[in-house]
Amino acid sequence: MSPKISRRQFIKAGTAAAAVLAIVPASSILKIGANRNGEKVIVIGAGLAGLSCAYELNKAGFDVTVLEARTRPGGRVRTYRDPFADHLYAEMGAEYVNSEDRFARKYTEIFGLNILTAKLYDGIYVRGKKFKMADFQKLKQTLPYEGTTGGVLFGQEKKYIQHWVDEISTWAELNSVSCMSCHEFGGQEKIKNAINLNHLPQKILDLDQLSVAGLLRKEGAPKDIIDLYTYTNATESTGRPETLSALSLVMGHFMAGGFDEETDEGRILGGNDQLPKAFAKALAPKVMYNRPVKKIAHDPSGVEITFLEDGKLTAMKSDKCVIAMPVSILRRTKITPEFTPAKMHCIRKQSYGHVMKIAMQFRRRFWDEPGSLGQRVFTDTPLRRVYHFSIDQPGPRGIILSFTSGAHAEKLGRMRIEGRMTVAEQSCSEIWSETSRFWEGGVSKYWNEDPWLRASYSMNGVGQKDFRGILAGSEGPFHFAGEHTSTHRSSMNGAIESGVRAGREIIEG
Numbered sequence: 442m443s444p445k446i447s448r449r450q451f452i453k454a455g456t457a458a459a460a461v462l463a464i465v466p467a468s469s470i471l472k473i474g475a476n477r478n479g480e481k482v483i484v485i486g487a488g489l490a491g492l493s494c495a496y497e498l499n500k501a502g503f504d505v506t507v508l509e510a511r512t513r514p515g516g517r518v519r520t521y522r523d524p525f526a527d528h529l530y531a532e533m534g535a536e537y538v539n540s541e542d543r544f545a546r547k548y549t550e551i552f553g554l555n556i557l558t559a560k561l562y563d564g565i566y567v568r569g570k571k572f573k574m575a576d577f578q579k580l581k582q583t584l585p586y587e588g589t590t591g592g593v594l595f596g597q598e599k600k601y602i603q604h605w606v607d608e609i610s611t612w613a614e615l616n617s618v619s620c621m622s623c624h625e626f627g628g629q630e631k632i633k634n635a636i637n638l639n640h641l642p643q644k645i646l647d648l649d650q651l652s653v654a655g656l657l658r659k660e661g662a663p664k665d666i667i668d669l670y671t672y673t674n675a676t677e678s679t680g681r682p683e684t685l686s687a688l689s690l691v692m693g694h695f696m697a698g699g700f701d702e703e704t705d706e707g708r709i710l711g712g713n714d715q716l717p718k719a720f721a722k723a724l725a726p727k728v729m730y731n732r733p734v735k736k737i738a739h740d741p742s743g744v745e746i747t748f749l750e751d752g753k754l755t756a757m758k759s760d761k762c763v764i765a766m767p768v769s770i771l772r773r774t775k776i777t778p779e780f781t782p783a784k785m786h787c788i789r790k791q792s793y794g795h796v797m798k799i800a801m802q803f804r805r806r807f808w809d810e811p812g813s814l815g816q817r818v819f820t821d822t823p824l825r826r827v828y829h830f831s832i833d834q835p836g837p838r839g840i841i842l843s844f845t846s847g848a849h850a851e852k853l854g855r856m857r858i859e860g861r862m863t864v865a866e867q868s869c870s871e872i873w874s875e876t877s878r879f880w881e882g883g884v885s886k887y888w889n890e891d892p893w894l895r896a897s898y899s900m901n902g903v904g905q906k907d908f909r910g911i912l913a914g915s916e917g918p919f920h921f922a923g924e925h926t927s928t929h930r931s932s933m934n935g936a937i938e939s940g941v942r943a944g945r946e947i948i949e950g
Contacts, residue, residue, distance in 0.1 A: 471501070479502075479504060480504060482504070484765055485734050485746065486923070489720070489936040489937050489940065490924065491507055493944070494940035495944075496723060496724060509729065511730065511731070511893055518714055520534075521800060533884070534888070535933045536708050537559070538556050545932075545937055556708070556709060560817045564816075567584065568586075569871075571872075572584075579592070596694070598653075598669075598670050601657055609695045612642060613636060648686075648691055651687040651903065672820075679846035679847065680847060684794075710833055733893070736775040737762070738776075744761065744762040762920070763920045770893060784916065787905075791899055791902070791925060793899055794896070795897055797849075797887045798842060799843045800843075801840065803839055804837065805875075809839075814873065816829040823868055825845040825846070826844040861885045865883055909930065913942075920947060922942070923936060
């Protein structure tokens, strides 16, 4: 039987296979050889990619400096605490640590952090109709979407593309190659003859030139299936069916044999920001905050990075450099001389979506009470995913958190905070009638307006099947990290994996 894969891992599947690092029981995730004392490395970015890389390089004896534009570590990991009463908090950025997130889990273990079990979806609210998940799964209710199969919420598009999945399976068997992601599961850390994406038959690779919406229409899927995909998988990708690669969709289904929507999407108990803070504490004083990089230059003598320091341009030289900043910001940075044409093309064109999270504080947790639709509800409202966040804290107050993306995030992003809260309150009122009675206010985070990101996270855009591998490849003294370079993209686990990989490249170089 194929191992189960999480909904989020299913969406991220479809990129090239990655080498899996051996996890060793120590304060470092890499097996470190000779001490490399004195070699200077600048790491640009103190997100989890940059921090994990710097941590491993520091352990190996490199002279590491981390330059960070923000005044805090963590990048897209952002835990809000101050806006809320009663010591409540909410994850306004990266949130999930899934059961298969080996890299994230290893570092939480190193730093003594615990993973909190997630709430599963227990309610559905679409097209004005409410469904208890338990009743829905027992076929007592069916989705009000044409062409759907009863009892399941996610993956309704699969039957329309099944023949493509079967063709890949047949090809893989004939060529004695294995699923690209199976090394993540069942304790199997390494597989032989992993699929090389570019070795697939050309007609399969040609799917990369089609969007998800285009392929589903071509295969006869009704419009309702495409609309539903917008709220299921496209929400997690932060894109729209018209902007996502059909090849990624098909490969995702090929690798998701036991896929369902009941995966434990946990998070770090007490706040995800504890992980980047732990990295930063271990690296202090090597992390320099409020130093946005403006220019990346190199010549045969090494690397020179120019950044703002107290409002003045300052230059720093090193032997090597790890670029762990989002591509959405790297493309706004001067690079001289430029990297290879292929890499520069990917830097300029890599697709990102739109994402917003809204945290709403209530003075009573009515969603826990008898008669409630549920604590974690899948919706087609502007809020999309709506869920009880304060499961690790006592009441009576609590926070409902929402995750929305794509067109809904763009529309909410154009509003002032008051408008966003009005939409949030109205949307919650459709799910829980007690909303307005116990509403105390809320906060939002629209990552596309964040000056040090201006995007969500990377996604597999149409025609971009090779982007990840190109963006991950080292060039001269430069190494590259970030979720956009990882097969586990759009996750904390992917960011950390990429940082560890970049560190290994330098250590073993």
